[in-house]
Amino acid sequence: MSEQERAAQRLVGAAPAEGEGQQRVANLWLDAWHRLLRNRAAVLGGVLILVLVLVGVFADVVAPYHYSEGDSVHNHMVPQWVADIMPGDMAAYTQIGDIYPLGADYLGRDLLSRIIYGVRVSLPVGFMGAMTALVIGLVYGCISGYYGGKVDNIMMRIVDIMYAFPTMLLIILLMAFFKTSFGGNQEPGTAAYTFNQINRAVDGLLGLQGGGMLFIFMGIGVTAWMGIARLARGQILSLKEKEFVEASHMIGARDLRIIVRHILPNIMGPILVAITLNIPTYITTEVFLSFIGLGVDPPTPSWGSMISDGSRAIRSYPNQVLFPSIALAITMFSFNFLGDGLRDALDPRMKGTS
């Protein structure tokens, strides 16, 4: 058991004072909320995430152009201010024009608009990764930890095996499999067709037709849940021997009720923190996948594919790699600040740990 888990356990063990009931629990969360609001970095992170969500939702309104709309006459065009701050004399070899606020890419598509629509790729990936981790990991960890014994042993061996997979390589393999087996046009009536249709629906929902977002969610989801499963199991193992769980057993509460009503509220804190701090990992995974061409399908704008395109022209047009990178970095900062803040707020003893 790590120091972290031990510390978390100590806190969890001490926090729910038995017999004081719902009122005390509510206050705990309220206390945490107030601590969170006092943390300026965390508030900044939260606000930035909120802004990003809004930008993503209203991308059609915010973005000056559509992401696939380009005029190859304007390819690599940069505005004056960008040419001024970038190294080298950009004006010598490229067109200067203020049509596009951050410049245009190699097909003459507006960089700013593509970055804005890129929010629709990155944030859903982060949230869906978190959701799958939460749902699968929590259910898996709860079952394993609560029932213990043989069940626990087998379930945790499976997690051990999953952990031995080089995660990124597995995701790359899965992506290649999903994209070739379920993408494109499929015969109706097959399982591939069903996946294909769901994928289209997801893309349509996000406003990124032909993006292939479902496959990314699936690829990341397959590998996202193990950490949370282990964490949840560890927490439950220490909780299920506590008197208040025993008391619930005594008055005849069912397993499901005990888990949902008595155990889950006590372990949600550390799990919420772990999940928030994992979101950047999911986002960078997608960025990397798109970077190597196994993520979203063009012309869907992912920051990863933009960084990939941009780094090919990094000598001549550094702005094309710089701006998507900044967008990605800001997003990472926001989630890390918020995650750090959440941890400090929910578990003040853990302050400053990673």
Added chain:
Amino acid sequence: MGRYIVRRVLWMIPVLFFISIVTFALAHAVPGGPFDREKPLPAEIVANLNRYYGLDQPLWKQYTDYMGMTRNPSGVYAGLLQGKFGPSYTTRSRTVNDIFAAHLPVSATLGLVSLAIGVGMGVPLGVIAALKQNTKWDYVTMGIAIFGVSVPNIVLGPLFILIFALTLGWFPVAGWGRPEQLVMPAVALGLHESAIIARLTRASMLQVIREDYIRTARAKGLKERAVMVRHALKNAFIPVATVLGPMFAALLTGTFVVEQIFAIPGLGKYFITSITNRDYPVVMGTVLLYAVFLVIANLMVDLTYAFLDPRIKYS
């Protein structure tokens, strides 16, 4: 302890077996074959190639051939159990063993140097921040750390090229072979790890230096330096050792990203192109190789605990 190690090593066998099956199944589930071309080869040639490589055999037979459990089409046992990773379908002059011999040292050098940067920078920074808690040292170090944690290497790579190669001209933009070409990719890869390690070290150091046995060590008149290094740091390193396992894994695949950005001839590029080329032996070999590294690294981490903290015993 000895029995524990034996048990863990034996447990690796089913794990690696399972990984090999899943990888094999996934690689073969991708539609198409290694000899599909945009301009198709004549059917007889494809058939001959398939027969030569045993790709016309049933899948289970291909798997057992690959593992070296059955005789391959040439009538010999030549598989993993015999230490042969098989042929590469795309670079036919070289076996997968040759490819690994040529490119694995590149990825490994990059990965190990980054890990060294991660630990070498992270631990001292974390210790300084902890010892000078709530001073400007602490704030500056932790400020750098949050930057390092947040900015992924996919951003750091291009950023470094932009600043240190194109603007300042200190390092070459890309490439491999000379020591100065190693600097930027290794730092881009190691900075993130060092940031994580620094934060962890600081936190666990802060916890440890408030423990009773530290007070005892001071009370018996040990020098401050001895207290910190011999007593505090050793214990504070335990949580750090915990993340070294996953971190090693992250570095292994992290090299894939950095290799792409800096045009480094490591295994990463090979793996990615081998998937699209349906070069099954390369895919299988790479995944299994990395899985072996991973399970060994995790075992080493677990054994390190026992060394660092005598209270931890394995049986």
